[in-house]
Amino acid sequence: MAELPRSRGPTRAPLAVLGAAPAFETPLLTGCPNILDPAETASLIRDAMARRRLTNEGPLVRRLEEQFAAFHGVQHAVAVANATLGLQLVAAALNVSGEVIVPSFTFIGTVHALSWIGLRPVFCDISVETHTLDAARVELAVTRETGAIVGVHLWGRPCDIDGIQRVAGAHGVPVLFDAAHATGSAWQGTRLGRFGRAEVFSLHATKSINGLEGGMVTTNDDELAERVRRLRNFGFSAEGRVVSRGINAKMDEFSAAMALTNLAAFDRLSAHNSAIREAYRHGLARLPGLRLSENPAGDVPSRHYAVVEVDEASPLRRDELCRVLVAERVTPRRYFRPGCHRSPPYASEAPRHPLPVTERLSQTLMQLPTGLQMTPDDATTMVAVLGHALEEAPRVRAALAATAP
Numbered sequence: 001m002a003e004l005p006r007s008r009g010p011t012r013a014p015l016a017v018l019g020a021a022p023a024f025e026t027p028l029l030t031g032c033p034n035i036l037d038p039a040e041t042a043s044l045i046r047d048a049m050a051r052r053r054l055t056n057e058g059p060l061v062r063r064l065e066e067q068f069a070a071f072h073g074v075q076h077a078v079a080v081a082n083a084t085l086g087l088q089l090v091a092a093a094l095n096v097s098g099e100v101i102v103p104s105f106t107f108i109g110t111v112h113a114l115s116w117i118g119l120r121p122v123f124c125d126i127s128v129e130t131h132t133l134d135a136a137r138v139e140l141a142v143t144r145e146t147g148a149i150v151g152v153h154l155w156g157r158p159c160d161i162d163g164i165q166r167v168a169g170a171h172g173v174p175v176l177f178d179a180a181h182a183t184g185s186a187w188q189g190t191r192l193g194r195f196g197r198a199e200v201f202s203l204h205a206t207k208s209i210n211g212l213e214g215g216m217v218t219t220n221d222d223e224l225a226e227r228v229r230r231l232r233n234f235g236f237s238a239e240g241r242v243v244s245r246g247i248n249a250k251m252d253e254f255s256a257a258m259a260l261t262n263l264a265a266f267d268r269l270s271a272h273n274s275a276i277r278e279a280y281r282h283g284l285a286r287l288p289g290l291r292l293s294e295n296p297a298g299d300v301p302s303r304h305y306a307v308v309e310v311d312e313a314s315p316l317r318r319d320e321l322c323r324v325l326v327a328e329r330v331t332p333r334r335y336f337r338p339g340c341h342r343s344p345p346y347a348s349e350a351p352r353h354p355l356p357v358t359e360r361l362s363q364t365l366m367q368l369p370t371g372l373q374m375t376p377d378d379a380t381t382m383v384a385v386l387g388h389a390l391e392e393a394p395r396v397r398a399a400l401a402a403t404a405p
């Protein structure tokens with residue numbers, strides 16, 4: 001961002017947007033990957049290279065599947081190339097057809113995955129407290145065309161699993177959960193992974209457990225797990241015969257190496273993120289109109305997501321605060337604006353059901369960095385910057401207007 005003329009008057013607050021030096025020398029990114037044990041990861045990758053077993057259900061992928069299943073207390077964990085393909089494999093394995101009830105407030109990948117295989121998304125609103133599917137609204141969205149309900153454990157927060165399953169049970173439709181954000185998360189004291197017909201986790205580099213790219217389908221259903229395994233590998237059975245259609249959704253050994261070492265250090269990452277979140281929470285509590293979004297139903301163990309709610313009491317809007325942070329070399333994210341229903345190709349059709357909470361949250365939430373790239377003191381500095389910006393709101397707004405993006 002261009003430096004602003006200091007002739008606007010003395011800068012009381014040290015804000016880059018008002019011409020001061022940025023608060024951070026090194027950029028802080030929301031989504032910066034965590035690599036918890038680079039030496040062990042490199043050693044596993046060297047071993048894989050020495051074995052020349054690089055993919056197609058190698059030993060590291062199998063070990064990861066065992067450890068992921070044990071970690072989540074579920075019988076089957078099937079490693080896949082990414083969660084997008086994982087969602088498609090589960091939907092295909094369950095022969096889902098027709099319409100799929102899904103939140104609009106999610107990463108576009110949830111919806112693309114389903115529509116790519118011919119399913120028609122029906123967007124449903126979320127709860128303002130949890131940011132996950134509102135079961136009462138799901139009930140209103142069910143029709144004879146409904147082929148499945150896909151809940152998203154957004155920010156690692158468990159969906160209203162009971163409520164959604166009750167609706168699904170009453171109408172005889174399967175439930176799957178997009179657990180892309182939810183590695184390590186628990187619902188009423190039990191780790192996610194066993195709920196619905198299957199759950200699909202992401203091990204993308206930006207997730208709490210990073211496997212470069214990757215995903216994991218979990219289920220307690222033996223037959224479903226077997227079908228997903230087959231579909232993941234061109235329809236080959238364990239005996240090496242093609243017994244159905246299939247695709248290539250296999251995970252490679254390097255991804256498994258990275259995910260294994262990160263999974264082993266989950267508690268360390270959790271503790272680190274916990275301290276960062278505490279610094280955010282403590283600082284934000286003193287700022288008007290800003291607060292760290294919490295899961296009302298309890299803790300989310302990965303603590304990977306630091307989502308800030310910016311309401312009407314804030315003298316600056318969410319988008320203005322994001323620009324203030326960018327000037328300080330911090331990259332916040334406005335996940336998940338504008339809502340999938342407003343993105344092509346889905347925007348061409350008006351949503352069938354009202355989405356007021358989705359509309360509001362897509363304009364007011366801001367996600368801040370966490371992870372090993374930073375310390376709790378960095379979080380405190382970031383909150384101080386936000387506080388200065390709010391105090392100087394008229395000057396900040398004028399400065400931003402002068403450099404409109």
Ligand code: T4K
Pocket residue numbers: 029030031032033082083084085106107109110152178180181201202203204205206214215331335
């Ligand atoms: N369901 C949900 C609810 C999801 O959030 C996602 C994925 C999926 C399903 C599908 O899962 P996968 O098929 O991917 O397994 C990113 C990720 O690509 C995506 O995986 C993730 N959700 C989504 C929330 O975020 P972008 O387009 O926002 O990523 P990008 O490239 O802008 O990076 C985000 C930030 O992370 C930037 O500040 C840069 C930083 N970064 C990123 C990468 C990849 C790094 O510093 N290093 C890196 O290597 O989608």
